[in-house]
Structure formats: C-alpha cells, structure tokens
Amino acid sequence: MNWFLKGIRMGVRTEKDYHHETKWPSRLKRAQEGEVKCPTDAIGEEWRPERCIFCRACEPLFSPTGETLTPKVERSDRTFRRSFYLYPLDAGSCGACNLELRLISSPQYDMTRFGIFFTNTPKHADALVIMGNLGKRMEEVIRRAYDVMPSPKLVILLGTCAISGGVTGIPPDIRGDVIIPGCPPTPASILDALIRAKGGEIP
Amino acid sequence: MRIIGDLGPYCLTSEGLREGPCAREVEEHRDLGYGSFNFLYGPSAGGLLESVGFEIATYGESIERIGHVPYKGRQIKITQLPVEEALIRVERINGAFAASHSISFLQAVEKAFEAEVPYEVTVSRMAQLELERIRNNLFVIQRVLESASFLVPSYLLLQQVEEVNRTIARSCGHRYFFGANYPGRVECEHEVPSLKIGDVEKILENRIFIDRLQGNGVIKEDNSIGPAARASGFRYDARLDSDLFVYRDFDLKVPTQDHGDAFSRILVRLEEIKESLRILQELRVKPHTFPMRVRDGEGIGRVESPSGDLAYLVRIRNGRIERAFLLAPSSVNMRLFLRSMPGNIFTDFPFNWESFGIWISELEVDLK
Structure with a gap:
C-alpha cells in the first residue's frame, strides 16, 4: 500500500490540546523558604524563567508545577495570521532546541494547522528563530540572515542560551521580539509563542 | 585491540590509553x-x-x-569547577546525547573517586542510554526520509520521536535527561515507549528510497566506531567491552551489515532500535542513591552513544575538575563522512550526511 493511503488509514494523530505535563522545564514555584545557589542567577527576589536552565539545583526550595512555560511576546504581527514562515538559525546550540523546534511539525503538534511553516531561506522568512549561544563565527551569519529578510519581520529567541547565555556561553547580540524560555523549551511552549507572535490565540 | 579515537593528548583504544594521537593515514590532496x-x-x-x-x-x-x-564552535569551561557544576555544563555539550555525555563523565569521576557503583544505578544508566539510542536512531531515519521528501513516513517517524521524548520525560523528569544523573544519585523511573517499529520497517521496502542510499558513502575502515563500523562488518560496540555496564547479563545482540554504505547504516540503526527496546523491557529501573567519598584521582568513562564510543578522561583535585578531555563520537564520524563523500554526487550528500548521525555541537566544542 502506498504511503499516502497508509497515512489516511492511520487516522488523526494530532492533539487538540497539545499541552501536557512536563516537569522540567515548567513553571517553578517556591515550595520552601531558604537561600538558593542558582548557577545562572535566575532566582533573586523572584524567579526569572528567561535566565533559568532548569538544572534542579534549587530543589526542594523550588518545585516544578508541570505547567507549560509562558513565552514573552513583546511584538506580534497579524500580517502573519494566515501564514507564518520561520527560518531557524543555530547560533551555537547544544542541539536540543533544534530538535524541539523540529518536533512542532510532528503529528501530535502539527504546526501547519496554525499556518506555521519552515522555510529554507531567510529571504522567504517572516521570523528568524535564533537558538543557542553566540558561536565563534556566527555573528556575521546572523546579521546577514536578518538583513536579507523582507519586512515586516520578527526575531524569536528560542531557549535560555539565546536569551541570556545560560551556563555555556554568551547570547547573540540581537533584540528578541518573542522570548521563549526553557532549556530546551518544550514543543508546546514553542507553539504557544508562535501562535501569539502571529496574532492568534492559544487553543 | 581496536583504536577508538583521540582523547586529549592520548589515543584511546579498547585496551586503554596510549601516549600521543592515534595513527592515521595521511590524506592526499591532489x-x-x-x-x-x-x-x-x-x-x-x-x-x-x-x-x-x-x-x-x-x-x-x-x-x-x-x-x-x-x-x-563553543568554549565551555568546566575546569576548576566542582563536579556537580561541571556536570550541568557537560549535559549541555550535546543535548541529543546528554545521557551519554553525563553518564560517561560520571563514570570517569567515579573511577577517580574509586567509588563502587550499585547494580541499580548501572541498570538505570543502561535504560537511559537505550532510550537515547532509540530516539536518536528514529531521528536519523526520519532525517533521511525527509531528505528523500518521503513526507508521510517522515512525519510518522517524528511522531515516534515525540513519543520517546515523552517517555523520557515521564521516566527522568526531562525530555533530554538534563538533571537525571548526579554524583551518587540517579532519578529515573521505569518507562518503555510504545512504538510501532513495523511501520518503520516497511519504509525500508521502498525501492526508490533504497536507491538513494545503496552504494552512497561507502566507508570500511577498522578505526571506525558505532553504527558506521557495524555497517561495514566490524562488530565494535563499547557495550561489549566495557566493564562498567552489565549488558552481558541481557544477552546483547550487536547487528552488523557488510556494505558500509548509507543503507547499511540505516539498517543497523533500525535493528538497534529493536534490540534496545527488548533490553529496555527487561530492565527494572528506579531512583537510587549511593555514597561517594571525594578524593584526588583520574579516571576514564566510556559509553556506546547512539553514534559510537563516547569517552571522558577526568582528573580531580580537591573536589574540583583539574583537567578534562572529551572523545566525541561525532569527531570520528565526521572524519569517516569526509572520507566517504568524494566520488558521490551532490544529491547523495544529505542521505550520506544524515546516516552518520553527526552532532556539530559536540564536535566543535572546546572543553576548557
């Protein structure tokens, strides 16, 4: 049997509500009083998810709620509400963000139902998704990719390394319109961010 | 004795370290x-x-x-750090192989500390490594399918990769094993993914797909590792010659092929998924702690990552890392890939590249 028919016979594997409980990373809550030695200074007066690498060093003073992390969307654009093309750019990641981003196209999440697609060139992209620390020779690559993108365009910082550097390096020197915390962010968290960035509402 | 690869200033072999880098054929640049x-x-x-x-x-x-x-390329500093802090960074060298990196690193630390590792911890680590192997091998096959624009089976494989990730999250709390292993502690519970391997096998019956892989990127070298070695008939596997695991108790079968091409590498990976699933079903995993006394010393840890031997050499003084070297499987596989590519045409490139399962993150890392 050919794969097209086989695909149809498999039925729908896509999940209406793609959020499901994952302990790490998820929103943390303080469970006990006490001083925490956080390797990325994510815990001060309050917990800052964009600095957190979810290394569990703060347990048991902080505990995971299992709730999907909320991305910070500083700018969204409804121009992209029907079709939103992403160009992923690995600035110097460990590979986990790359994998999680790829998984939003898996049948469980199916990003295409929300009008979200990957493109192979920044010239066709609506958003640049930057992952990882700033690698040795990546500054110029990021700048050139951004410059050739048509306007309007968004910059999405995916994962703690790209947002604040984490424990393995420094972040790329570029301002993010959308910030997706996590080490790495879960596919549910990434999809939430992308839907909001294109002016949509999370199902 | 087999040569595995360069570990800092040494050559790592199946019988231990040798002074100086491993001997290699000099590349001709005509x-x-x-x-x-x-x-x-x-x-x-x-x-x-x-x-x-x-x-x-x-x-x-x-x-x-x-x-x-x-x-x-990233520079990651782990020297002068306590073991726990170094481990957080080691896990993030290659997220896809985080269990392999952290377990190999911890084995080196335990050797340096002359610690006795309980059976339960060894078994838990084996379960993590097999889960990681299943996910990675599925992902490698998916990448090859995507390169061939076989989108229905490609998405089917992505679905199974996601299923494994969710299993890992249920087992160890994190989809990439971050924070699952500590010095003297392991956090994982027993979980086995529910996969449809029959569907994956049927993909490999497609003649058009097979034609893209057969005869592509042939490499048969005895100083190779992992699926690339096994695809060319060498029965090399760290699980067979490591005394730090108990694979012998589980009658590990190591699949091999003869042609040394991209198709053989995919067939080996597919067989490995089935064998890893079988082993996983037999393992009984639960969280466990054990005591470790900090002392000065040096040790080597070695595991069979999804792409072959992965090793750390770690020296500890006063509870801190004094020096550390990494042998990343991707460094050996990149050499093999580059040697296998000449003579092939451009359209062969993605199939051959993906079949090696190389991760640049661990290849270009500079461990300080």
Whole structure:
C-alpha cells in the first residue's frame, strides 16, 4: 500500500490540546523558604524563567508545577495570521532546541494547522528563530540572515542560551521580539509563542 | 585491540590509553586542475539541522574533495569547577546525547573517586542510554526520509520521536535527561515507549528510497566506531567491552551489515532500535542513591552513544575538575563522512550526511 493511503488509514494523530505535563522545564514555584545557589542567577527576589536552565539545583526550595512555560511576546504581527514562515538559525546550540523546534511539525503538534511553516531561506522568512549561544563565527551569519529578510519581520529567541547565555556561553547580540524560555523549551511552549507572535490565540 | 579515537593528548583504544594521537593515514590532496572550483555549503542552510560549513571542490556534479569548516564552535569551561557544576555544563555539550555525555563523565569521576557503583544505578544508566539510542536512531531515519521528501513516513517517524521524548520525560523528569544523573544519585523511573517499529520497517521496502542510499558513502575502515563500523562488518560496540555496564547479563545482540554504505547504516540503526527496546523491557529501573567519598584521582568513562564510543578522561583535585578531555563520537564520524563523500554526487550528500548521525555541537566544542 502506498504511503499516502497508509497515512489516511492511520487516522488523526494530532492533539487538540497539545499541552501536557512536563516537569522540567515548567513553571517553578517556591515550595520552601531558604537561600538558593542558582548557577545562572535566575532566582533573586523572584524567579526569572528567561535566565533559568532548569538544572534542579534549587530543589526542594523550588518545585516544578508541570505547567507549560509562558513565552514573552513583546511584538506580534497579524500580517502573519494566515501564514507564518520561520527560518531557524543555530547560533551555537547544544542541539536540543533544534530538535524541539523540529518536533512542532510532528503529528501530535502539527504546526501547519496554525499556518506555521519552515522555510529554507531567510529571504522567504517572516521570523528568524535564533537558538543557542553566540558561536565563534556566527555573528556575521546572523546579521546577514536578518538583513536579507523582507519586512515586516520578527526575531524569536528560542531557549535560555539565546536569551541570556545560560551556563555555556554568551547570547547573540540581537533584540528578541518573542522570548521563549526553557532549556530546551518544550514543543508546546514553542507553539504557544508562535501562535501569539502571529496574532492568534492559544487553543 | 581496536583504536577508538583521540582523547586529549592520548589515543584511546579498547585496551586503554596510549601516549600521543592515534595513527592515521595521511590524506592526499591532489590538485584538481582546469575546470574545478571550490564553494562553501552552509553554515546556515535549510537542509542542515545545525550550523556547519563544508568546503566542496568539484568539476560540476561529483564531489571531488570536501572539508569541514567550523562555525558554531563553543568554549565551555568546566575546569576548576566542582563536579556537580561541571556536570550541568557537560549535559549541555550535546543535548541529543546528554545521557551519554553525563553518564560517561560520571563514570570517569567515579573511577577517580574509586567509588563502587550499585547494580541499580548501572541498570538505570543502561535504560537511559537505550532510550537515547532509540530516539536518536528514529531521528536519523526520519532525517533521511525527509531528505528523500518521503513526507508521510517522515512525519510518522517524528511522531515516534515525540513519543520517546515523552517517555523520557515521564521516566527522568526531562525530555533530554538534563538533571537525571548526579554524583551518587540517579532519578529515573521505569518507562518503555510504545512504538510501532513495523511501520518503520516497511519504509525500508521502498525501492526508490533504497536507491538513494545503496552504494552512497561507502566507508570500511577498522578505526571506525558505532553504527558506521557495524555497517561495514566490524562488530565494535563499547557495550561489549566495557566493564562498567552489565549488558552481558541481557544477552546483547550487536547487528552488523557488510556494505558500509548509507543503507547499511540505516539498517543497523533500525535493528538497534529493536534490540534496545527488548533490553529496555527487561530492565527494572528506579531512583537510587549511593555514597561517594571525594578524593584526588583520574579516571576514564566510556559509553556506546547512539553514534559510537563516547569517552571522558577526568582528573580531580580537591573536589574540583583539574583537567578534562572529551572523545566525541561525532569527531570520528565526521572524519569517516569526509572520507566517504568524494566520488558521490551532490544529491547523495544529505542521505550520506544524515546516516552518520553527526552532532556539530559536540564536535566543535572546546572543553576548557
């Protein structure tokens, strides 16, 4: 049997509500009083998810709620509400963000139902998704990719390394319109961010 | 004795360390002459999952010479750090192989501390490594299918990769094993993914798909590792010769093939998924702690990562890392890939590249 028919016979594997409980990373809550030695200074007066690498060093003073992390969307654009093309750019990641981003196209999440697609060139992209620390020779690559993108365009910082550097390096020197915390962010968290960035509402 | 690869200033063999780098054939760089030209593929291109550059010399269609151009290199400092803090960084060298990295690193630390590792911890680590192997092998096959634009089976495989990730999250709390292993502690519970391997096997019956892989990127070298070695008939596997695991108790079967091409590497990976699932079903895993006394010393840890031998050499003084070296399987596999590519044409590139399961993150890392 050919794969097209086989695909149809498999039925729908896509999940209406793609959020499901994952302990790490998820929103943390303080469970006990006490001083925490956080390797990325994510815990001060309050917990800052964009600095957190979810290394569990703060347990048991902080505990995971299992709730999907909320991305910070500083700018969204409804121009992209029907079709939103992403160009992923690995600035110097460990590979986990790359994998999680790829998984939003898996049948469980199916990003295409929300009008979200990957493109192979920044010239066709609506958003640049930057992952990882700033690698040795990546500054110029990021700048050139951004410059050739048509306007309007968004910059999405995916994962703690790209947002604040984490424990393995420094972040790329570029301002993010959308910030997706996590080490790495879960596919549910990434999809939430992308839907909001294109002016949509999370199902 | 087999040669595994360079570990810092040493050559790691199946019988231990030897002084100096491993002996290699000197690459010949013949002049290509009139009509040839060089171009750069990468560093950021749609067909590549990570940023990496390749300098390719060609007359137009066939690849005559190819070299790796690093772009995303990271410097990660772990020396002078306590073991726990170094481990947080080691886990993030290669997220896809985080269990392999952290377990190998911890084995080296335990050897340095002369610690006795309980059976329960060993078994839990084996379960993590097999889960990681299943996920990675599924992902490698998916990448090859995507390169062939076989989208229905490609998405089917992605679904199974996601299923494994969710299993890992249920087992160890994190989809990439971050924070699952500590000095003297392991956090995972027993979980086995529910996979449809029959569906994956049927993909490999497709003649059009097979034609893209057979005869592509042939490499048969006895100083190779992992699926690349096993695809060319060498029964090399760290699980067979490591005394730090108990695979012998589970009658581990190591699949091999003879042709040494991309198709053989995919077949080996598929068989490994089935064997890893079988082992996983027999293992009983639960969280466990054990005491460790900090002392000065040096040790080597070695595991069979999804792409072959992965090793750490760690020296500890006053509870801190004094020096550490990494043998990343991707460094050996990149050498094999570059040697296997000349003579093939451009359209062969993605199939051959993906079949090696190389991660640039661990290849270009500079461990300080």
